[in-house]
Amino acid sequence: xxxxxxxxxxxxxxxxxxxxxxxxxxxxxxxxxxxxxxxxxxxxxxxxxxxxxxxxxxxxxxxxxxxxxxxxxxxxxxxxxxxxxxxxxxxxxxxxxxxxxxxxxxxxxxxxx
Amino acid sequence: xxxxxxxxxxxxxxxxxxxxxxxxxxxxxxxxxxxxxxxxxxxxxxxxxxxxxxxxxxxxxxxxxxxxxxxxxxxxxxxxxxxxxxxxxxxxxxxxxxxxxxxxxxxxxxxxx
Numbered sequence: 001x002x003x004x005x006x007x008x009x010x011x012x013x014x015x016x017x018x019x020x021x022x023x024x025x026x027x028x029x030x031x032x033x034x035x036x037x038x039x040x041x042x043x044x045x046x047x048x049x050x051x052x053x054x055x056x057x058x059x060x061x062x063x064x065x066x067x068x069x070x071x072x073x074x075x076x077x078x079x080x081x082x083x084x085x086x087x088x089x090x091x092x093x094x095x096x097x098x099x100x101x102x103x104x105x106x107x108x109x110x111x112x113x
Numbered sequence: 114x115x116x117x118x119x120x121x122x123x124x125x126x127x128x129x130x131x132x133x134x135x136x137x138x139x140x141x142x143x144x145x146x147x148x149x150x151x152x153x154x155x156x157x158x159x160x161x162x163x164x165x166x167x168x169x170x171x172x173x174x175x176x177x178x179x180x181x182x183x184x185x186x187x188x189x190x191x192x193x194x195x196x197x198x199x200x201x202x203x204x205x206x207x208x209x210x211x212x213x214x215x216x217x218x219x220x221x222x223x224x225x226x
Binding site for chain 2: 031035041042043044045050055091095098099104
């Protein structure tokens with residue numbers, strides 16, 4: 001069964017450093033998403049992406065964040081200058097119909113020291 | 114404002130009993146609702162969905178009920194098993210918001226053998 005994959009599973013970085021989180025969505029999907037989950041809290045929407053552009057973004061997704069689909073398979077989230085409060089699980093998701101089930105990856109745990 | 118919330122943070126049931134997990138949402142314009150299950154260290158996993166033009170939908174051992182009058186969503190799990198132990202989130206999508214999923218806080222279901 002096709003699934004969303006994410007790398008790395010755990011990323012440790014120093015405050016102020018740039019990180020890139022990688023995702024490979026399900027191959028025939030057209031809509032891509034990033035969410036984050038701070039430990040013990042609910043999952044929060046960051047951004048949605050379709051047709052090589054951002055469809056929707058939350059207040060969390062400020063100028064420090066960017067997304068890219070550099071080729072036909074990868075979908076990346078970049079944080080330019082990480083802050084302590086960026087420590088969280090980051091989930092990538094994808095689907096083929098916009099108002100429909102989103103398939104989530106296993107997540108990347110980002111720890112900012 | 115936007116909110117999808119859950120009534121109870123924890124629920125403990127005996128194996129074999131039925132479980133009911135509740136969710137309240139605030140925006141009557143929501144078009145689509147999903148229940149996700151999240152096991153420790155994993156991404157959200159789809160359980161069942163329902164569109165706003167429906168009142169009830171059944172899956173395998175799970176039923177979702179939607180009461181639009183009081184803006185209430187519930188997930189019923191029949192014959193709860195130890196493998197059902199997880200955190201359960203309801204989530205909503207509103208049309209015209211780029212597929213943005215809005216998650217509730219989550220209910221932790223614990224199944225006692």
